[in-house]
Amino acid sequence: MKNLEIDIETYSSVNLSKAGVYRYVESPDFEILLFGYSIDGGEVKVIDLACGERIPQEVYDALEDDSVTKWTFNAQFERICLSKFLGYEHGTYLDPDSWKCSMVWSAYMGLPLSLEGVGVVLGLEKQKLTEGKELIKYFCTPCNPTKSNGGRTRNLPQHDMEKWERFKAYNIRDVEAEMQIQSRLQKFPVPDFVWDEYHLDQEINDRGILVDMDFVEKCIAIDKVSRGSLMTKMQVLTSLTNPNSVVQMKGWLSDNGIETDTLGKKAVAALIDEVPDDMSEVLSLRQKLAKSSVRKYQAMKNSVCADGRVRGMFQFYGANRTGRFAGRLVQLQNLPQNHMEDLDEARGLVRCGDYDSLDLLYDDIPDTLSQLIRTAFIPTENRTFIVADFSAIEARVIAWFAGETWRADVFAKGGDIYCASASQMFGVPVEKHGVNGHLRQKGKIAELALGYGGSVGALKAMGALEMGLSEEELPELVSAWRSSNPNIVRFWWDVDSAVKKAIKGKTSTATHGVHFSCRSGMLFITLPSGRVLSYVKPRMGENKFGGESVTYEGVGGTKKWERLESYGPKFVENIVQATSRDILMYAMKTLRCCSIVAHVHDEIIIEADPRMSLDAVCEQMARVPKWAEGLLLRTDGYTCEFYKKD
Incomplete structure (x- = not known):
């Protein structure tokens, strides 16, 4: 045996999408229902584990045999579930080195990250059965107790054997679809060094990161008290039953002579400076209430494993246009930054559950909790x-590609690229907090917005107007940046020309x-x-x-x-x-x-x-x-x- 193609169907009362597979398998009621497999491209078979069938010994042994490559779509799920099935101790899992993932292969080829999506794009003969979602919901997740189902909270095979047979057919079809994907993509193999990167990614996901759960629980509790207090204040000021409702708040503003199309963050921030003080206070309270910091803490609570570590937060090739990672579960990729100087003290107050001191010392509790999110992650003892x-x-890489030598000189001397860019653009020396320091901000906004062909619209999207730049000077800023970076501009259009030539000439x-x-x-x-x-x-x-x-x-x-x-x-x-x-x-x-x-x-x-x-x-x-x-x-x-x- 060289290759083992696998697809499994499982049950757990834990919500997989919220908790992730590592937490999912820790549920006492977790079990593997069906085990579909094919050996070296042979006939696909399904083992009905839920009805007492057993996996053949040679297949069972192959799961731990590093000389056999295990293939599956979203291999992390199968690998972690089978680690539990094989009785691995908590926090230890099957070595990822002998596992390969056809989802990664699909992503490498610029295809969708779902088996059904890949099947549609490739026009596979045996695409993922569309009824699969309904069958998974029926057999793989808890059900609501009703009179008609006898008050049960789970559907077993015997509750609908006709559906169960369809579920087994669905399991077989999945394995066949995965094999067809590999067959269609075999002309374009994933390089070994990329598979090694995937295995490293799996090692990091398996290791996880420790979370201070006592701190997390206190944050959730404090947020609940804070939200209640903010809501009460808003109700008193507005006489609304739910001032957090967009419809009710728009109506209240309209009754007070203020019309607005949106209550988005930027729109409310602009209104705060324009309306009378009493209305400004209401809008400020709404901004605080809109902080979603508690969602991150709740995500940690949902996904934390029994040993206090959150695992599975990174998806390899999640951004398949570039191959960059995507965040999952807690979403580390978009955590709020922390700017508080007394981070340690604020964290200590939260850990003690001292709401009164927090309320006294910090004007905005939701913002404080938001800035503390990162601090929930801690090293082991x-x-x-x-x-x-x-x-x-990115500034270094684009300068290297384009041969923009003045930038390389800035980096070689350890200079500030925003000051250097402003200096290059305006022809005067620019120093942070020094001579012509006011121009640094223009250099910064230009650097962030214009490196990839952006123009006036990109500057606005990056917040140029909010930073004090006028509409009139934006076109000049674009021209100045492009004039200062002729090699980067040339790089854009050389790439444009090369892509078009390749497509037109199939060359x-x-x-x-x-x-x-x-x-x-x-x-x-x-x-x-x-x-x-x-x-x-x-x-x-x-x-x-x-x-x-x-x-x-x-x-x-x-x-x-x-x-x-x-x-x-x-x-x-x-x-x-x-x-x-x-x-x-x-x-x-x-x-x-x-x-x-x-x-x-x-x-x-x-x-x-x-x-x-x-x-x-x-x-x-x-x-x-x-x-x-x-x-x-x-x-x-x-x-x-x-x-x-x-």
Whole structure:
């Protein structure tokens, strides 16, 4: 036996989408119902475990045999569930090294992240049965007790044998669909080094990160008291039954002479400065009430395992246009930043459950709880966190690709890229908190908004007007930035030209160390790392301005599979972000033995022995891969007793 294709169906009273698979399998009522499999591409068989059948010994043994490759779609789910089934001790799981995931393969090819979605796009003969969701709901999750079902809270096979037989057929069909995906994609194998990255990702997910659950429980309790207090104040001021209701609040504002289309964060913030003090107070209270910090704490509570660690927070290739990670469960990728100087003291008050002192010392309890979210993550006893991240990684990578030498000089000298950019744009020296310091903000907003072809609209979206810039000066800002970065602008259009040439001629082209090829109905962009970005069914189209544009199929802003439009600067954004991801991955491999417990964007969090050297970690992380010769990297880091932004 070389390959074992697997698909399982399971039951647990724990909500999988909220808790994640690691917590899901800890439920006392967790069990595997069906085990569908195929050996080396042979006939698909299903083992009815729920009705007493047993897995054949050779298949059972293969699960722990590292010489047999286990294939499944979303392999993490099967691997963790089967670890529980095999009796692995809590917190230990089947070694991921002999597991491969056809969902990762699909993502590598720019395809959807669902089995059903991939089946539709590839036009598979045996697509995932559409009735599957209804069968899963019936057999795999608790049901509501009713008179008609005899008050039971779970549906067993004997409660509907006809449905059960359909469920077994569904299980077989899933295995067949997974095998067909691999057959269709075999011309485009995932490189071994990417599988190694996936296995490292699984190691980090298996390890998890410790959560201070006593602190989390106190945060949830304090938030409940705070929300009750805010709601009462608003009810007194407005006489509304539910001042948190958008309809009621809009009506109240209208009755008081204020009309607004939205109660979004920005709109309310603008109104606060315009309306009379009594109305301003109500809107300020609403802003506080709208803080959703408690959701993160609740997500921790939902997903924490019995040993206090949250696992499974990172999805490998979750952003399949670039291969970057996506956040799951607690969503570390979008945590609020902390700017409080007395973070430790505020955390201590919360941990003691001292609501009165918090209310006295901090004007905004929801904001305080929001800033404390990161601090819920802690190292185990006698350990510390080392947090290290790349400095301005995307700015460095795009300068390296484009050959924008003045930027490289800034990085080589350890300069401030925002000051340097402003200086380049306006032709005067700019120093932070010094000469022409007011121009730094313009340099910063330009850097953040304009690197990938953005114009006036991008500046506005980045908050240029809120930062005090006038509408009139925005076009000049765009022109100044582009004039200061001619090589980056040239990089955009060289990539644009290379992509169009590859698609039109079904040929291969290259520019700036990046290779482009169009074959088998796919556009491939090969990065310096050797990793490939894939775009499905590319073709030439026409943009809204009547010009020539490139389109391809992918998951768009609507979360649906659709035809998307792109052009040079957008492809450059993909290339730069994907390369930045490859550099992070290289650093994670370098630090593989250092107990990485989490990573956020360009940052790595290590649960370290206090004797581990911070400088050594930063030095290792800043090592430049051979394929990125000439790229200047810098890593900054700090140690902490709970996770925070330094």
